[in-house]
Each structure stands twice: as C-alpha cells, then as structure tokens.
Amino acid sequence: MLKEAIYHRPKNNYAYAYNSSTLHIRLRTKKDDVDAVKVIFGDPYTWEKDIWQYSKSLMLKEGSDDLFDYWLIEVEPEFRRLRYGFELTDGKETLFYTERGFYKDVPKHTGYYFCFPFLNGIDVFTAPDWVKDTVWYQIFPERFGNGDASNDPSGVLPWGSEAPQPTSQFGGDLQGVIDHLDHLSDLGINGIYFTPIFTATSNHKYDTVDYFHIDPQFGDEKVLKQLINECHKRGIKIMLDAVFNHCGYYFEPFQDVLKKGKDSKYWDWFHIKDWPIQTDPKPNYDTFAFTPFMPKFNTENQEVKEYLLKVGTYWVEEFDIDGWRLDVANEVDHSFWRSFRSEVKRIKPDLYILGEIWHDSMPWLQGDQFDAVMNYRFTTAALDFIAKDKIDKQDFKDEVMNVLSSYPHSVNEVAFNLLGSHDTPRVLTECGGHKEKLKLLYALQMTFPGSPCVYYGDEIGMEGDNDPGCRACMVWEKDKQDLDLMHGLKKLINLRHRNTTLGSNGRVVFEDSPNKHVLRYKKVGSREQFLVVLNVSDQSAVEKVPEGYDVWNDKVLAEQ
Amino acid sequence: MLKEAIYHRPKNNYAYAYNSSTLHIRLRTKKDDVDAVKVIFGDPYTWEKDIWQYSKSLMLKEGSDDLFDYWLIEVEPEFRRLRYGFELTDGKETLFYTERGFYKDVPKHTGYYFCFPFLNGIDVFTAPDWVKDTVWYQIFPERFGNGDASNDPSGVLPWGSEAPQPTSQFGGDLQGVIDHLDHLSDLGINGIYFTPIFTATSNHKYDTVDYFHIDPQFGDEKVLKQLINECHKRGIKIMLDAVFNHCGYYFEPFQDVLKKGKDSKYWDWFHIKDWPIQTDPKPNYDTFAFTPFMPKFNTENQEVKEYLLKVGTYWVEEFDIDGWRLDVANEVDHSFWRSFRSEVKRIKPDLYILGEIWHDSMPWLQGDQFDAVMNYRFTTAALDFIAKDKIDKQDFKDEVMNVLSSYPHSVNEVAFNLLGSHDTPRVLTECGGHKEKLKLLYALQMTFPGSPCVYYGDEIGMEGDNDPGCRACMVWEKDKQDLDLMHGLKKLINLRHRNTTLGSNGRVVFEDSPNKHVLRYKKVGSREQFLVVLNVSDQSAVEKVPEGYDVWNDKVLAEQ
Known part of the structure; x- marks a missing residue:
C-alpha cells in the first residue's frame, strides 16, 4: 500500500x-x-x-x-x-x-x-436551494437588445452593423432585456446574470463611477425595477455584478484624491504609494492588473468597507435582486467577504453569492464567504475534450473527478458551470464552428451537477473570439439564428428542469465504453438513475444499454 | 519521482x-x-x-x-x-x-x-509579539497558595494535608498568588495562565455559575485588580480561562429553564432535546461530554453570543487581562470565535487568544480566530521520547517535523508548548520520577519555538497522576522542594530570555549523531545559531562540536 x-x-x-x-x-x-x-x-x-x-x-x-x-x-x-x-x-x-x-x-x-x-x-456551508434548479443566462447589457433609443450614447453604432471594437457602443439597455424576456422563458431560462449595470465610463462598465445608479445608457432604477418585477413574475432570478476590488478612474473619491492628494479625505480609500499620482509607465497606486483606470480599493479601510457593504445591501433591499456575482473576488480580503455575506444574507437569506475565481477556491467556500465560484475548471476540461480535442476521454474523466473531489458535494451542487463568458472566446468558436460539438457540450453541461449558465447568443450559434469578439450584438433576426441549435438546447434545459437527478441531485459515476470516443456516465439519484452516453466524434458507435433502462434518444427528446 | x-x-x-x-x-x-x-x-x-x-x-x-x-x-x-x-x-x-x-x-x-x-x-495571521518571548506558568488557583483564610470554604482541608480527591477543597486563592509572585519572578516567569476563577460550584471552576464575578473562595474583583497590577509591574502577563462551550448546572439561565421549561426566556440558550429535563442515564440536553453539570451553550443564539462576548470584553476592558484561554474551544462554532476575536482585539489588539484543541487545529489558526492552541502534539512527542521511551529518536524527529510542517511558521512561533497540565499526569510522574529526564524535557521545551508553559509545582519536583492526582497543593516548604531541579529550569529560562534564537526566532534543524540516544538540533537564527545536544540516556556519549562554536555546558550554564 x-x-x-x-x-x-x-x-x-x-x-x-x-x-x-x-x-x-x-x-x-x-x-x-x-x-x-x-x-x-x-x-x-x-x-x-x-x-x-x-x-x-x-x-x-x-x-x-x-x-x-x-x-x-x-x-x-x-x-x-x-x-x-x-x-x-x-x-x-x-x-x-x-x-x-x-x-x-x-x-x-x-x-x-x-x-x-x-x-x-x-x-455549515449552505447555498440557496433554488440555485441548483436554475439555468442561467448571462447578459452583457450593451449588446443584448436596444429597447430605448432615447438613452443611446452619442456615436452609437447601428445594431450589429459591425464587429465590436474595445470601445464600440451599440445602445443595448435594460428595456432591450425586458423586450426579449419571452426568448429566455421560451428557452427555459430561470436566472439572468448581468455584467455590470451601474454608471461607468466603458462599455463593459467594470470601471464603476457611481455604485448607486444605473448607467444612464442602460436606463434608470425605474426600468430595473420593472425588469426585476417582470422576471420575478416569470420565475426568473436576477444576479448583478459587484465590482468591489476596484472602482473606475472617474469615481468621485478617486478624483478627489487626484485633486487634493493627501489632504483628500479619501486618500486612504486606495493604496497610493507615492505622490504625485502617475499612470505611466505603471500606475503608482494599486490597480486591477496594471490598468490605471481601475484603482484598487483599500477594503481594510472601515469607511470603504461600510460604503461597499451599503452598496451590497442597497440593491438587495431596494430592488430585491437574487444574487451578487463578485468581480475579481479573490483579490479582496476574506474579512471583507465575511462581513459582506453576513450583511446581505441578513436581508435576504437565500441570496446567491458567486465569486469570480479562476483558480482553486476552497478558502472562499467554507460557508462563511461565497456560495459558489465561476467553475472555469469545468469549462476548461469540457472545452479541451469536446471542443478542441486537446485531451482525451481519460484525461477528461480524471480532471472532472479531480475537480469534484476538490470540493464538498454541497459546493459542487451549486457551482456556476459555464462554457464561456464575456472574458473568453465564444464556445462555438472554441468548437471551430462545429455545431455538433456544441450540442454535446450542452448535453454535458445540462446533465452535470451545478448551476449551468448560457452566454447570450451562444444558443443561436453566435461566434466570436476573445474580447472584443465575444461581445457582438445579439442577433434577433430569426433567419440568422440557428434555431436547430436553440431547440436542441431548449430540450436539454427542459429535460434538466423535469429531472433533477440529471442536475445537482445526481452524482456523476463514469462508466467504461468499448468505443474510444464515447463518454458514458451515470447520474445516480436517491430513487432513480440516468445513463448519459455521448459520442464525441463523427464516427458512428454502437453502445449497449443495460436492461431496465428506458431509452430516451428519440422518444423523450423528441417530445420536449 | x-x-x-x-x-x-x-x-x-x-x-x-x-x-x-x-x-x-x-x-x-x-x-x-x-x-x-x-x-x-x-x-x-x-x-x-x-x-x-x-x-x-x-x-x-x-x-x-x-x-x-x-x-x-x-x-x-x-x-x-x-x-x-x-x-x-x-x-x-x-x-x-x-x-x-x-x-x-x-x-x-x-x-x-x-x-x-x-x-x-x-x-494575515498575526499573534501578539510578546507571546514568543513569554514563559508561562499555569496556576490551578485552589491549589497554589492560601493567602486569605477568611475566604476558605467550609470543610476546607489543611494545606497539603492529604492527597487531593475530586471534590477536595484546600483554600487556595488569588491572595495566595500575590504572596508568591517572587517565586515566579525568580524563576523567570513572565506570564501566568489561570484555570477558571469565576464563581462556580466545583473546585476546578469549569462549571461557571457567574461569569462576571470572581469566585468568593478565590477573592473578589479588588484582589484580582491588585494581582494584575502587581504582575504587570513585574512584567508578567495574565491569561484567564474562558469557558464558553458550556456553563455550570447552577448558572441562573439554566436554572430558569429547569423551572419554567419552554416558558423560560432562556430555553433557546441551550440545546434541549426534550421536556421534562432529565440527567439520567444520559442528559437529554447537549452537555460537555455527557456531564449533566455542564450544559452546552447554544452559541448560535444571538443573546447567548452577545452575553458571552460581553464576558470576553468585560475582563479585558475592566481588568486589563492579556490573554484568554478558551476551554473546549473546538466544540464552539467558528462564527462565534470570529466575532470573539474581533471584539476583544478591538479593545486590546495585542491580547493573546489561546484555544484548547488537542487535535489538528489549522482551521482555527488562519488569522480570523485564535493566535495559538495548546500544543499537545508537542507534549506527546516529547514525553513519548524522553519520559517514556515509547518512541525512538527518529520517531521523535519525524513527529516534530510533521507538527512544525503542519502549520505556518508564524503559528509555530506562538504555539503554547506545555509538558503537562491540570488535565494530564504531572510530567515528573510521566518520567517515572527520573529527574534527569525532566531536566532534558525542560531543555527541549525552552529551546523550542513557541511559548513554553510550566505547570505549577512541576519546577520543584511535584509528582501526581491524572486528575485529581496532578492537582495537589503547591509545596512551599523549601526543604521539600527540589531546588536543584528548580535552579536548572531557572537557568534554561534565563538562557531563553537572553537568546531569542533559542526560542521562537530560531528554526529547528535536526542533525545526525553517531550516538543512538543523543538528540542534536540547531537553532538557526538570522545572525547566530545554536547547537543543542541532549543525551537522552544514562550512558555517557562523546559528541563532536563543529569548529567555531562556543561550548556553554559549564561556562554559561554555570553563570546563569
């Protein structure tokens, strides 16, 4: 031994x-x-x-x-x-x-x-019950739908008229989301994750200027309330993006520091190493990465902490949001996140707290900080195997079991399983445009423990490289949408909604297959089990299904 | 590989x-x-x-x-x-x-x-700086010194007149400690850890009845203030014992529950499973172990939490104590201890928080809860090797490196290194009465990273089995004290005080020795290093000391 x-x-x-x-x-x-x-x-x-x-x-x-x-x-x-x-x-x-x-x-x-x-x-680590039954849809608001031309920024480009550039503006807004909720409901979506919507300078809004207001290009608080009401009526949860690691350059307290230096009452809100402040060649204050436009907050300062906690509770209390996604979550101190959890859960105990962490995240998932992290390890394994042929079936199984074993079951059940986001190339692009691969990826994602998320437009076959390519305008013309892909995804989502053992209530047990390219796994629940068989190749393969299984390939899938 | x-x-x-x-x-x-x-x-x-x-x-x-x-x-x-x-x-x-x-x-x-x-x-895990330079002395107040006969309980036994029984009372008190501070100062002690001193029923006082008062058998708040003043003048820190896992049976809120049942406003202060309350054969409420006289607190109840936090801050704020030792610390929730740390450190940032945990303690030593735990793994390894010949030198070195590697350096530097306590047999008894073994143990303890603690009376050669044997009255008659042992310990303590590399500022690096029973280790500091050579046997052994070392065996040790 x-x-x-x-x-x-x-x-x-x-x-x-x-x-x-x-x-x-x-x-x-x-x-x-x-x-x-x-x-x-x-x-x-x-x-x-x-x-x-x-x-x-x-x-x-x-x-x-x-x-x-x-x-x-x-x-x-x-x-x-x-x-x-x-x-x-x-x-x-x-x-x-x-x-x-x-x-x-x-x-x-x-x-x-x-x-x-x-x-x-x-x-005890306890995430909200509803999360494991939620299928998310991620919206990058500037690019999903333009429902209100009156709030368009100057220099707005006609919708979808060209490939997005880092600073393009196409006029997407919250009204555009309200207008298209049927699309989401039809797909079976019951949670929306919005990238930031508060006042900011850029089109992605990760450089917040005003944490207490909706960016005027997106609408206002009234529209947000309407949107949330509409969603709640449809059983759709709403998650907003909290950028608490850093603010934008034009955030008033930082501007005050730029003006007054050490005399500013906000001097200690940031980590400023020297005076006068400079941005070249590297900023002489802590930032996100080395981006001068994103000064890092000093979250150990009591005023900053209280300010950001107020932001955290305000949108829950006043707008009844259901989740916070925390940007660059692991660069903010643990102590801050513990207070954050206790403050927001005091108001809404079943709020979902999702941290953006790309690496091993156990220290944040012990019950005192986050409910989940963005499960990029799942993403990478799935893409490397199915989209890119970069690893073989055995590597994939090994990596999946390694990830699942790295966390408690309770954590795995609410992991945020994404195939792509505004920070990665689009999944169909990762598949080299092979739609059949994407269908397999959706089959995997929708039968996996956790809380799956679809990035806007992926469901209708949009392609695009890393930022800015992956942030193109949503395509609304039916004849330009891949409806076959969408209907396939819709079936899978419905299947998951109706059979929780396919989702987080089923444990993954890999099985052997005689066919090299066929991935087989059981989903084992307390009273039923499913066998998922995926042929990850373009060659036909014959697989045996044990007695007693009801084969759903045609019957059930066709009925959806 | x-x-x-x-x-x-x-x-x-x-x-x-x-x-x-x-x-x-x-x-x-x-x-x-x-x-x-x-x-x-x-x-x-x-x-x-x-x-x-x-x-x-x-x-x-x-x-x-x-x-x-x-x-x-x-x-x-x-x-x-x-x-x-x-x-x-x-x-x-x-x-x-x-x-x-x-x-x-x-x-x-x-x-x-x-x-x-x-x-x-x-x-960042940050323990108080003074801890690594502290040599503790643990006092069980009922048995250290009777300085005030007027507070003796009825039925008090003459001091040291007989072997202690589980319920014996000998009249020890705080005045008795004040009277004997010269003994401690002379030994080089600069920290006292007191087992509980608050009003309680038993002689060990781990069944608290009143958290806000000194047990009348020990004195009152005035005497405690005097004691703390005296100690602080001498540079001696004071650590009290906080019993927050459970209270005593006669604690008023528990008595109220016994009387009023579910109508008691304290019903939820405890974990009561059934009504009426019974104590036989097992209590039908959670307790420490299965002891009906120690009902476990429900520390998740907000009132209980506030009450105990008030206790925690009261003795710091009003009496300027320097440390809290937390009884049965790992059975209380993490959430409670996080609040505890933040409350008591707010008042006194350099307060020492020491948890009683006998097992692996990493989850409590991450900076948000305790500064240290009672290092019983050190105790066991040291005793098994030197006192009991139960493990050999290699086993000992392995176990020590295993313990040290299990924690951050910053944690090891303030670990509470004890050779025995009121919960174990006395160390000389563990040594089978062999005084030379005890001297070796002291040499090891005083040259080891951490904060060493001497259990009252061990320094003068007292013996005694597990509770109640280890809780005998301190022997004050000079002719019954082993002064040779005490002077040996005093030399070692002084050596440690003068050379912090021997203590926490030196890293342990084991060396080989040709002699089976000789333990050699370097203490490596930033500017100096020591070589400690211990012959753990009664056979003579010849050891080479590398060039450049100044041999202290006779010279320096004799000078102390």
Whole structure:
C-alpha cells in the first residue's frame, strides 16, 4: 500500500458538514492500490470500562483521477461529535490510518483519531436551494437588445452593423432585456446574470463611477425595477455584478484624491504609494492588473468597507435582486467577504453569492464567504475534450473527478458551470464552428451537477473570439439564428428542469465504453438513475444499454 | 519521482502570508526522492509580448518526517499578487507541478499555476509579539497558595494535608498568588495562565455559575485588580480561562429553564432535546461530554453570543487581562470565535487568544480566530521520547517535523508548548520520577519555538497522576522542594530570555549523531545559531562540536 499517496485532513473537502446533521468523510488513496476502506468512528466521550466505543462502516469509492482513488462516507453522529480513522486493506495487508499516522493495530485511544469536534449548524456551508434548479443566462447589457433609443450614447453604432471594437457602443439597455424576456422563458431560462449595470465610463462598465445608479445608457432604477418585477413574475432570478476590488478612474473619491492628494479625505480609500499620482509607465497606486483606470480599493479601510457593504445591501433591499456575482473576488480580503455575506444574507437569506475565481477556491467556500465560484475548471476540461480535442476521454474523466473531489458535494451542487463568458472566446468558436460539438457540450453541461449558465447568443450559434469578439450584438433576426441549435438546447434545459437527478441531485459515476470516443456516465439519484452516453466524434458507435433502462434518444427528446 | 507523494494546496500551511509583505510557499515530496525544487513565480499581470514573465528560485529543504520531505521558500511579491509552480528534479527527470497537475515542459500560461491572489494585510495571521518571548506558568488557583483564610470554604482541608480527591477543597486563592509572585519572578516567569476563577460550584471552576464575578473562595474583583497590577509591574502577563462551550448546572439561565421549561426566556440558550429535563442515564440536553453539570451553550443564539462576548470584553476592558484561554474551544462554532476575536482585539489588539484543541487545529489558526492552541502534539512527542521511551529518536524527529510542517511558521512561533497540565499526569510522574529526564524535557521545551508553559509545582519536583492526582497543593516548604531541579529550569529560562534564537526566532534543524540516544538540533537564527545536544540516556556519549562554536555546558550554564 502506498502510504505516501494516502491523504486526509479534516474540514475543507475531506471532512465537512453536508448539512446540519450529516458529515461527509473523504479519503484519498493511490489509484487501484487499495481494495477496501472502512471508517472507524464514534463519539469521543462514549467509553465503556475504559474502552472507547466505535463503529465501522465501508466507504464508497466515489471515483478516480489519474493518480488517486477517492472514498466517501456519510455519517450522522448522534451527538454531533466525531472521532474517526480509516482501516485500509489491499489484500496483502491491513493498515490503520489516523491523525498520528499509520498503525498495524487499531489504536485504542481517541487521541490518535481524526477529529470533527462538533457539527455547529451556523458553520455549515449552505447555498440557496433554488440555485441548483436554475439555468442561467448571462447578459452583457450593451449588446443584448436596444429597447430605448432615447438613452443611446452619442456615436452609437447601428445594431450589429459591425464587429465590436474595445470601445464600440451599440445602445443595448435594460428595456432591450425586458423586450426579449419571452426568448429566455421560451428557452427555459430561470436566472439572468448581468455584467455590470451601474454608471461607468466603458462599455463593459467594470470601471464603476457611481455604485448607486444605473448607467444612464442602460436606463434608470425605474426600468430595473420593472425588469426585476417582470422576471420575478416569470420565475426568473436576477444576479448583478459587484465590482468591489476596484472602482473606475472617474469615481468621485478617486478624483478627489487626484485633486487634493493627501489632504483628500479619501486618500486612504486606495493604496497610493507615492505622490504625485502617475499612470505611466505603471500606475503608482494599486490597480486591477496594471490598468490605471481601475484603482484598487483599500477594503481594510472601515469607511470603504461600510460604503461597499451599503452598496451590497442597497440593491438587495431596494430592488430585491437574487444574487451578487463578485468581480475579481479573490483579490479582496476574506474579512471583507465575511462581513459582506453576513450583511446581505441578513436581508435576504437565500441570496446567491458567486465569486469570480479562476483558480482553486476552497478558502472562499467554507460557508462563511461565497456560495459558489465561476467553475472555469469545468469549462476548461469540457472545452479541451469536446471542443478542441486537446485531451482525451481519460484525461477528461480524471480532471472532472479531480475537480469534484476538490470540493464538498454541497459546493459542487451549486457551482456556476459555464462554457464561456464575456472574458473568453465564444464556445462555438472554441468548437471551430462545429455545431455538433456544441450540442454535446450542452448535453454535458445540462446533465452535470451545478448551476449551468448560457452566454447570450451562444444558443443561436453566435461566434466570436476573445474580447472584443465575444461581445457582438445579439442577433434577433430569426433567419440568422440557428434555431436547430436553440431547440436542441431548449430540450436539454427542459429535460434538466423535469429531472433533477440529471442536475445537482445526481452524482456523476463514469462508466467504461468499448468505443474510444464515447463518454458514458451515470447520474445516480436517491430513487432513480440516468445513463448519459455521448459520442464525441463523427464516427458512428454502437453502445449497449443495460436492461431496465428506458431509452430516451428519440422518444423523450423528441417530445420536449 | 513519486508523483502521488507531492502535495501543495494554497493557504493553510502550504502557502500563507508570513507577514504583510512576505509569502511562505511550502511543498511536500516523498522522503529522499527529489534532489532539488525550484519555485517558478511571478505577478499574474506581467506579460511581455504575450509571454508571462516569471522568476525561478531554489527552495530550501526544511526537514523531513517518516514519509516526506518539506521544502520552503520566502517570496516578497512586489505587487502582493503571485502565481507559482514548482520545478522538481531527481537526477533522472525534471517535472513541473502546477495547480493542474504535472507537466514535462514548463506551462506558459498563468492559468495553469497555483494562485495566491493578493496579500491583504487584514487576513494575515498575526499573534501578539510578546507571546514568543513569554514563559508561562499555569496556576490551578485552589491549589497554589492560601493567602486569605477568611475566604476558605467550609470543610476546607489543611494545606497539603492529604492527597487531593475530586471534590477536595484546600483554600487556595488569588491572595495566595500575590504572596508568591517572587517565586515566579525568580524563576523567570513572565506570564501566568489561570484555570477558571469565576464563581462556580466545583473546585476546578469549569462549571461557571457567574461569569462576571470572581469566585468568593478565590477573592473578589479588588484582589484580582491588585494581582494584575502587581504582575504587570513585574512584567508578567495574565491569561484567564474562558469557558464558553458550556456553563455550570447552577448558572441562573439554566436554572430558569429547569423551572419554567419552554416558558423560560432562556430555553433557546441551550440545546434541549426534550421536556421534562432529565440527567439520567444520559442528559437529554447537549452537555460537555455527557456531564449533566455542564450544559452546552447554544452559541448560535444571538443573546447567548452577545452575553458571552460581553464576558470576553468585560475582563479585558475592566481588568486589563492579556490573554484568554478558551476551554473546549473546538466544540464552539467558528462564527462565534470570529466575532470573539474581533471584539476583544478591538479593545486590546495585542491580547493573546489561546484555544484548547488537542487535535489538528489549522482551521482555527488562519488569522480570523485564535493566535495559538495548546500544543499537545508537542507534549506527546516529547514525553513519548524522553519520559517514556515509547518512541525512538527518529520517531521523535519525524513527529516534530510533521507538527512544525503542519502549520505556518508564524503559528509555530506562538504555539503554547506545555509538558503537562491540570488535565494530564504531572510530567515528573510521566518520567517515572527520573529527574534527569525532566531536566532534558525542560531543555527541549525552552529551546523550542513557541511559548513554553510550566505547570505549577512541576519546577520543584511535584509528582501526581491524572486528575485529581496532578492537582495537589503547591509545596512551599523549601526543604521539600527540589531546588536543584528548580535552579536548572531557572537557568534554561534565563538562557531563553537572553537568546531569542533559542526560542521562537530560531528554526529547528535536526542533525545526525553517531550516538543512538543523543538528540542534536540547531537553532538557526538570522545572525547566530545554536547547537543543542541532549543525551537522552544514562550512558555517557562523546559528541563532536563543529569548529567555531562556543561550548556553554559549564561556562554559561554555570553563570546563569
């Protein structure tokens, strides 16, 4: 048995409260190295005649990646306290693995064992229930629909008249979204994620100038209220984008600093290293990346913190929004996000908090900060496999199991699974224009645990390279929309809505296939299971379906 | 190269902010498997002509345990942001290890690398500076000194007249501590940790009845103020014991519940499962362990939280205490402790917060909760090796490196290193009465990073088994004190006070010795280093000391 491969450390993804009464315990071992793992567990204070009283249960092998197997067990400790260890067998030897290392005999004293001291409800990672049943649609407001010509900026270009440039303006606005809600409802969308809509200078609005007002080019607070009302009536949730890492250059407090220097009462709102302020060759104040137009906030300053928390609560309280997506979330301090969570959840306990983090995000997903992050690791794996043929099926399965094992189940169930965004090339472009690949990607996305998101226009076959290419105007002429693609996606979304086991209520279990390019996985729920079979190639393949399965290829899919 | 053994995950002990400008990056590899590790690192936004700009630096092998080597590097990122990966060489192959796994060629894009997004000062684990220079003395007040006969409980036993029983009372009090402060100052003590002193029923006072008053058997608030004044004049810090997991059975709110049941306004202050309340065979309300006399608080109840936070701040604000030791700290929710930290540090930023946790404690030591935990893993390793001959030298070194590698350096520097407490047998008893072993243990403890603590009476050779044996009355008759032991300890404490490299400012680097029972380790500081050589046996041994060392055995130790 390879001891060096065996890993466990309580909390994070290895031992966590799945809910207020259930613990999940995970163990990692070398791939195909261990035949069976039992967990040895008991209440730390239950002793009889000086002997600790424990139970044993077999763990389930959840899955594997390229190097490791992952084992899981659910435990409901009667008194919410647990000490536990592992008994590993490989046919040749049996080892006991505890907090103090490996033993040949089972240690007798609780002091040796791993500890989950107490399952306190308030510490349990708890995301809003509705998130796992939501299919999102991401809107970049300047490019979705122009519903009100009166708020068009000067120099506005005719809708879709040319390829977007970094500073193009096409006049999209909130009224344009209201006008097209039928399109979303028809598709089965029940959540909209808007990139920023507050007053800002650029067309993407990530350089906020006024956190308390809708950008006049997009409309005003009245239109937003109307939009939210309309959406709520249709059962569509609304998530706005909070840019709290930095503001825009023309944000009044920063302008005040530019004018008054150290005499400005906002001097400490930013990280200014020197005076006078300069922007070339590099800004001498902290910024997002090295962009002088995005001065970084000093979120440790109490006034800044209160100001931004006020922003956070204002839009929830006054406009009843359902979620905040947090831009550049991992560069802001943890302490700020803890306060943010407690403030916004005080007002609306089932608000969704989604952080933009591209990397490993466990430190933000422990129950005290975010509900989810943008799951770009899912995106990359899916695109590398299906869109780009960059990795093979085994690599894909390994990467998916690696990601899923890196987080608690409760986190995976609400992960924000996207195939692309305003920050990436469009997914059809990533597919080299091959629509069949995109259909497979949608099939994967819609049968995967988490909360899937469709980037505006992807559903009708829009293409486009990285920013600015991926930010073209939505195409509304029916004859220019790929309706076949859209209807395919619509079927998948409906299928997911009707069968939650296809979504977050089903666990992914990969299966082998004799066909190299066929990906098979089960979605295992508590009372039913699905088998998803995807042929990731243009060659036909014959796959066996075990007895008892009701084949949906034609029947059900056609009915949708 | 054994890929399965290689481990890194940002935050916790593997990548953390050591201070507001410095990151520590650690990597784990299989023992003796890798020749060299370089870290590849750079700012994520520094690109030239589409190529990410990074640097490379060799990592230091910090130490090893039985299975693994641990590598460390310090980095000061100019813009406080970092992406990084590892280049590992074993003579045969070179591998690149990143967040996405292993590669044969160096990945070009930052997306592959590990991410430390931003070094925000407010998130940095920061313990009070004075802690690493403190040598503590733990006092169990009922048994240290009876300075005021007028507050003796009825049925008090003559001081030291018999072996302590679970409910014995000997009349120790705070005046008794004031009377004996010279003893502590003489020893070199500059911190006292008191087990609970608030009104309670038992002799150990862990069943609090009144959180706002000194137990009348110990004195009153006036005496405490006097004691703290006296101590502060002598440069001695004061740490009190906060029992916030549970109260005593006779705590008024619990009594109110017993009387009024669900009509009590305190019903929700506890976790009561059923009515009427019963204590047999097991209490039908949550308790500490299964002790009916210690009902567990519902710290998620806002009133309870506010009440206990008020206790926490009251004794700091009104009595200027310097530390809180938190009883059964890991069974209380994280959310409570975060509020606790922010409340008490608001009043006294350099207050020491010490949690009682016997197990792996990383989740509480991330900067938002505790400054330290009671380092029982150090205790166990030291006793198993030196006192009990239960493990050999190699096991000891492995365990020590394992503990040190499990935490950030900043955490290790303020760990509460004890050899025993009111909850364990006395250390001399663990040594089977062998005083020479105890001297070695003190030499180890006083030359180890952390904040060492001496349990009252251990310094004069008191013995005693687990509770109640370890809680005997302090022996004040000079002729019954082991003055040789005490003077030996005094020398070591003074040596530590004068040479901070022997303490927390020195890194432990184990050395080989030709003698099986000789433990050698360097303490490596920034400008000096010490070599500690301990002969853990009763056989003589010859050890070589490298040139350039000034041997202190006789000279310096005799001078103290």
